[in-house]
Amino acid sequence: MKPMTDPTPNDVFTRLKTMVERYRPRPDMPDFAGSALLDLSIGNPDLAPELRWRQRLQYFVSRDDLHGYGEFRPDINRHLRQRFAAYYQRRFLPSDAPVLLDPERHVVDLLGSKEGIFYSLLACLAPGEAVLMADPSYAVYQSCAQLIGARVELFTCDERGQPQLGSLRAEQLAGARVLVVCSPNNPTGVELSPGKLREVLDFAQRHDLWVVIDRAYAEISFELQSNGTLGGAALPEPGALSRVLELHSLSKSCGIAGWRIGFAAGAPQLVEKIRAAKFNTDFGTFLPLQCVAAEMLDELETIAARNSTIYAARMRRFVAGAASFGWDIPPSQGTFFLWAPLPPGFAGDDLQFVEALFEETGVLLAPGSGFGPGGAGRVRIALVQSDKILDEALQRLHKWRVSCHPDRINPVLPH
Structure with missing residues (x-):
């Protein structure tokens, strides 16, 4: 049996991490490259929380009664889950909708939504059973499935990036x-469009599947609904609370990725399994963080709007800058990522392109194939740097493209 610690077969991001750690500017790098590493490969937010939230954390840290195990202060944890349920109600449901989430049955807090991916799959799967996921998708889904010993089955997406569940064959669905x-x-x-979300839920009901919806970027969304709520929420849909689990995070919306605060909300059976697993692996989130997070949830729309506005402006700026030298990048509907074809003049292997770009210019992007075969020929660009750095990255890439010779990464240079 393969050891659980073995790298996954498509472990591109371990390779990127090693590249960053070993990066040293070459003496013969072109003048335009500069000496600084410009890392746009990983979604590590650069926007810090406002000073007042850091001061609130300092206050709670200064209290003598908040340094024990989080698990043994149920009063604080209950309040945190109540504030999340209230936030969800306010943000994703019409103002006249009945209360949806019971904080005791439907909500569990997490050390960030990333651990929620692992625990949710652990709650749903036994070794040898199958998990269905999109191609391309976040590489951690496959890694977590493989740690559990589950089988991964991929479905394709259409040209708009929406899931094509009809592409799944009968043998893929066996044991799913x-x-x-x-x-x-x-x-x-x-x-996910409203129609596609309904299709996902109907498909899951027909095939008796659990549904895990990663909503880590829910607040970094650039398209509000007509009633002012955010789209994409599944739990208000009929029957969803019995089979759906949504994963939420404060990392991106509040600029506190290192604080590790997230939530799983939905099907009580899965929530209880996650709670039991966490009791055997950790004793809860640091209590001062729970206290601050509860306060942030009451103002999350305002906090997130500040960050989302900055990311949207960066996106417009980068897309326009790329277009100025003929690189057509479609803007995203949400997240702080751009999903781009290789620039004009380049064709073929996206990983080879990323490695060559990094070696020649110090600019690092994420290769699309790291997210699955369906990402081949694309790169993911994380807009988690200042305008100045993003402009510099574009300038280096453009000058490098102009300077390329025919023997480098199979460029198809325009005539």
């Missing part, structure tokens, strides 16, 4: 227990 989707999607930046 859970369907994983992401909206807004990492890496493509596409939101």
Whole structure:
């Protein structure tokens, strides 16, 4: 049996991490490259929380009564889950809708939504059973499935990035227990349309599947509904609370990725399994963080709007800058990622392109094939740097493209 710690077969991001750690500017790099590494490969937010939230954290850290295990302060944890349920109600349901989530049955807090991916799959799957996921999709889904010993079955997406569940064959569905989707999607930046969300839920009901919806980027969405709520929420749909689990995060919306605060909300059976697993692996989130997060949830729309506005402006700026030298990049509907074809003049292997670009210019992008075969020929660009750095990255890429010779990464240079 393969050891659980073995790298997954498509472990491109371990390779990228090693490239960053070993990066040293070459003496013979072209003048336009500069010496600084410009890392646009990983979605590590650069926007810090406002000073007042750091001060609130300092206050709670200064209290003597908040340094024990989080698990043994149920009063604080209950309040946190109540605030999440209230936020969900306010943000994703019409103002006249009945209360949807019971904080005791439907909500569990997480050390970030990334661990929620692992625990949700652990709650749904036994070794040898199958998880259905999109191609391309966030590489961690496959990694977590393989750690559990589950089988991964991929379905394709259409030209708009929407899931094509009809592409799944009968043998792929055999032994399938859970369907994983992401909206807004990492890496493509596409939101599930209302019709496609309903199709996902209907498909899951027909095939008796759990549904895990990764909503880590829910607040980094650029398309509000007509009633002012955010789209993409599945739990209000008829029957969803019995089979759907949504994963939410404060990392991107609040600029606190290192604080590790997230939530799983939905089907009580899965919530209880996650809670039991976490009791055996950790004793809860650091209490001062729970206290601050509860306060942030009450103002999350305002906090997230600040960050989302900045990311949207960066996206417009980068797309326009790329278009100025003929690189047509479609804007995303959400997330802080751009999902781009290779620039004009280049064709073929996206990983080879990324490695050559990095070696020659110090600019690092994520190769699309790292997200599955369906990502081949694309790159993911994380807009988690300042305008100045993003402009510099574009300038280096453009000058490098102009300077390329025919023997480099199979360029197809325009006539």
